[in-house]
Ligand code: TYD
């Protein structure tokens with residue numbers, strides 16, 4: 120077999136290959152991202168031609184409409200796009216210890232409970248460790264198989280022999296293939312092993328879940344190529360000291376990418392949070408200046424979130440501004456709008472804005488909430504407890520309409536809110552909302568007058 124030996128330099132961000140080190144990557148233009156890795160490649164393991172692969176005409180292709188597999192964990196299924204597609208490759212990223220293995224083990228438990236063969240391959244924990252964790256999660260059926268292995272050749276053989284319907288690889292950074300001479304977790308290893316898993320998934324119509332660790336910058340370690348190769352990329356996030364966890368899809372070839380699933384980590388694994396709004400508003404202070412509730416759409420689901428702002432006199436030459444859970448620049452822009460269009464002088468004030476609960480929200484519909492929270496704190500005047508607001512703010516201080524206004528108001532109503540401040544342009548779709556006082560506003564100044 121032909122062998123070519125060399126060391127190559129790889130960009131850690133985009134996977135660009137080069138024979139020499141470079142300061143800036145020509146592929147993604149990032150600086151200082153090249154690492155040297157020894158590469159010995161044999162020709163095997165490269166794309167094998169599938170036998171009998173002929174082009175088809177569309178009419179001959181049959182679609183099986185019940186082809187998506189539901190796990191029964193609603194929050195997970197929704198994020199996946201109403202179930203798992205056979206033959207799909209799914210990447211789950213997240214900080215260490217956030218609960219990726221636990222989540223996948225629970226998903227496996229559900230699938231194997233439906234009598235589907237499931238194979239869980241771990242390169243991180245021993246069989247005993249996984250068993251101990253599994254015991255906390257409940258009983259597993261006999262169609263669930265566990266294996267500790269990091270050699271992909273062995274894994275491939277096992278998969279071909281057992282023919283499971285679902286496979287979990289925990290984690291991609293521990294796997295290696297003999298054809299690549301660099302250590303597990305390196306760019307070339309990650310790329311090669313993912314490529315092989317892709318062939319297995321597509322060739323045998325097996326759904327493969329890959330766990331990927333996240334770097335300090337918050338992206339899955341290894342080249343971004345990994346994200347391009349897989350069908351679905353999910354991130355599992357949450358704050359370490361809080362018990363809730365959020366599953367978010369950032370790429371999905373089979374569904375929407377805006378859906379989130381909310382979970383709570385408990386003694387016996389993850390439980391679903393069916394009503395995230397109530398969960399997010401837990402512990403909201405009464406009659407506090409600078410606190411307001413907004414409604415943000417996460418995918419198809421409205422979620423109520425508390426926004427808090429603290430504005431105080433600055434003792435620095437350049438006032439301090441801080442935004443947690445939302446875009447810092449957006450907060451600065453909204454404060455500039457307040458200064459220019461409403462005449463509230465914030466240039467000598469420090470301002471801190473926080474999305475309570477640790478959720479990250481970048482929807483423009485929360486603009487009005489941020490602005491009103493800032494003004495409320497600045498004037499030290501609290502707002503009604505049963506008030507909720509939403510609306511996008513334009514640079515001239517106008518309130519622009521947002522989508523799905525009705526769903527937002529209905530969600531607020533469900534949780535007992537009585538007054539709703541909305542963009543005037545959304546008023547048309549909001550007739551017959553009994554028991555809810557709806558105020559349409561055209562400009563920021565109008566909205567501020569309500570405080
Ligand atoms: P784990 O799934 O191992 O995280 P990851 O695979 O992302 O590294 O999660 C481990 C954490 O979850 C650990 O801190 C213990 C906690 N945990 C619970 O609180 N309850 C449980 O039932 C389980 C299984 C784990």
Ligand code: MG
Nearest residue numbers: 219220243289
């Ligand atoms: Mg793990």
